[in-house]
Amino acid sequence: MAEPTVVASGLTKRYGDRAVVDHLDLELHPGEIFGLLGPNGAGKTTTILMLLGLIEPSAGSMRVLGLDPTRHPLEVKRRVGYLPDSVGFYDQMTGRENLRFTARLNGLPPAEAEETIDRLLREVGLADAADRPTGTYSRGMLQRLGIADALVKDPRVLILDEPTTAIDPEGVAEMLALIRKLADERGVTVLLSSHLLHQVQAICDRVAIFVEGKVVAMGAPHELAAQGSGPEVMEVGVDAESDLEELLAPVDYVREVRRGRLPGLWIVTVERGRVSDLVALLVGKGVRLSSLRRVTDDLEVVYRRYFHPEVAHA
């Protein structure tokens, strides 16, 4: 595997006695999309600002592209594109002028910069609005211009803080496709933070669930879902004649049986790891199985458990 592009070990930030980020360990690789998921106030933005060298960590160490952001902030910031949460632009300047300003700050040669800006504006779908003042842009347009802005310097690492908030669902899909493309085609490492699990889990290679400064779970989304310990909920499709409620009543590992939204569909809750037993049992009883689907086969369960403990236990 290629050398990691972003490494944090024991990264900690304290304000007074409160640890906003508490011993964070991360390792990101080229071409990987890593999702930092957590509720607002979990310390996601603080982590990002530390990686950019804009906040000094209280303890721990980090390396971005082999450099310590605290000691070499300029070199790191030259190669790391950053889209801040609720990004803003200079209202009276056009989209193109705003990007040009960023290009100058990065010391890009003007001719090359113009080409890059043109291409990026097309890629984010703002070619038509490029010469309008950004004061007239919608929130979603600003967000897309923000992505273009982060890409002007042709970064090796892209850090996106809440990239999908304030964008309509269609825009979100486009945005995510663009991010995926950057990671796949250019090998850019993408670190994105979000509190909207549904929107981002689909494109993340790995996620970390971040609550009150601590990572409570980390891994590929499907692995995390499997890490669960509660009962599994399955939607079982059978022939119309079979009454699963009656059939499964005596089975000890079946917790609950409910009717589904259509005739022949049942929602069966079984203890973890007993799904195959359930299938064997039904087949053995001569029930004709037509479908089997895990109802909560995503991060939702994990996410809920950590974010809203009271809901999960209820």
Add this chain to the structure above:
Amino acid sequence: MLDTAAPTVPAGTGWKVVARKELADHLLSARFVVLIGVLAVSAAAAVFAASGGIREVAPDATGIPALFLKLFTVTTDPVPFPFVTFVGFLAPLLGIMFGFDAINGERAQGTLPRLLSQPIHRDEVIIGKFVAGLAVIGVMLGALTAFVSGLGIFRLGLVPEPTEVARLAVWVVFTVVYVGFWLALATSVSVLVPRAATSALVTVGIWLVLSLFGGFIFRAVGSFIGGDDPTAALRAELAVSRISPLTLYSEASSALLDPSVRATGLVSLEQIDRAMVSNLTLSQSLLVVWPQIVALVALTAIVFAAAFVSFMRQDVRA
């Protein structure tokens, strides 16, 4: 292997990029147009009044030294102030106008995190802004003085002598430093106060207190220190009032633009008794007010340093 041959960081040039952008912003802003309009009209009025006054006494004026500079320092009805007083009064406003939203404006627009995540040092942001502000102010004051001089030449038919031009030039530079003090003050406040409107009010408030109640406060402090002796009280008042940039500016201006001013502050009758009436050269005038000039430069530097330090220590998200 990591790409260590990545593009080099353009070290130390970021402030120029920031300054260039700020300069363009200022020159295209509505506040610039409004200010230059107001200044031009009032300056023209002041100079017209002054030149009218000078023309009336012209027959007796032969031999008056630096007559041309009188354009800037005298007035007649109905204009209440000469040009210098009026610039001294409005200059703080210039500084405040170009500085009150320097940092909190970036915060309000949400551009500060984006700006700071670019490969520039944080100090380059504030230095770039300060330099751009000073440049705009310099251009404005220079143009205004040239405009007013042209008007004066036209009205009086009098061509300024080289020494008068030199005095004017030094005065303009000094005035830019004075405006720089207010620019630095407004910038400091814009770092500390989150809302632009509040920071404008705070800075204007400081200016109004100093210019309206300053004399009153200094007199009170002077008589407290000086006790019953009126001369001592007066001396103390004068010393205390030199904390104020307004005092420093008006004292230095008067000597720079009037070669017959030989001292600032208290001069007793014995001291001027039998003194030769003569005019000072520019370098002698500069010597007279050198303490004021140095003090004002120092004040400006201190206030800018305060803005600088508070900005460097501030959280990106504050």
